[in-house]
Amino acid sequence: MTNNSISKKRVDSVFSALQEKAKTASVRTKLARIHNACEKISENTVVSVANVVRYIAEEGVKLSKRTIYNDREGGNPYKELIEEWMKHSELVHSEKKSRVKNVDTETALSLVDEDDLAKIPDIALRHKFSLMYGELRSLRNQVTILKDVKALPSISQSQIAYEANNDDLLTYQGNNKELSDYEREVIKDFLSAKLAPLAFDEDGALVSKSVIKRDETLSGEGLKEILEKLIQ
Structure with a gap:
């Protein structure tokens, strides 16, 4: 049995257990949709929480990020189920990437193998080709490493400073209370000005990028309580 199938069995087992523990038909329905x-x-x-919320919203199911992140007495079934799926999907896609890399490398090097080299009658020439073959394998491995490094995201000094400052804010403890995952996400979204029509100017002041409509939502749910929590 593969790691993927074991992981999927665990997800199905968690889902079944949560369905049995659910006290209402509404919770069971939402768990099934999730x-x-x-x-x-x-x-x-x-x-991820974001793509799950977006997916089920398109199917007409209303479930906010705040509801999923909220830690409640007895546990949060939505959060527990999604976290199990997150671990399973990370395993699946990491193994897929690994298989693709191995197939690409082996396919390229399968054009010539040791059996082909053994067919060269001249010993000196066979030795030269064997050295070239070994060098080719080494170079291909180096190219693979360089591609992996190149694919890594670049981080500017200003970005490092920005994220360091944000982390200081997000790990601040008011009355010894740490921010929850949901609270951190609301603050990060607000600071990165993801929500139109807001933005920060060069002086760090919050400005509008366009006309703001009446009753338009400009932040994640609970921003007021989160800010009050930070300054207590």
């Missing part, structure tokens, strides 16, 4: 959404999403990418 389970189905995660299965579809994991076929193409790694599962």
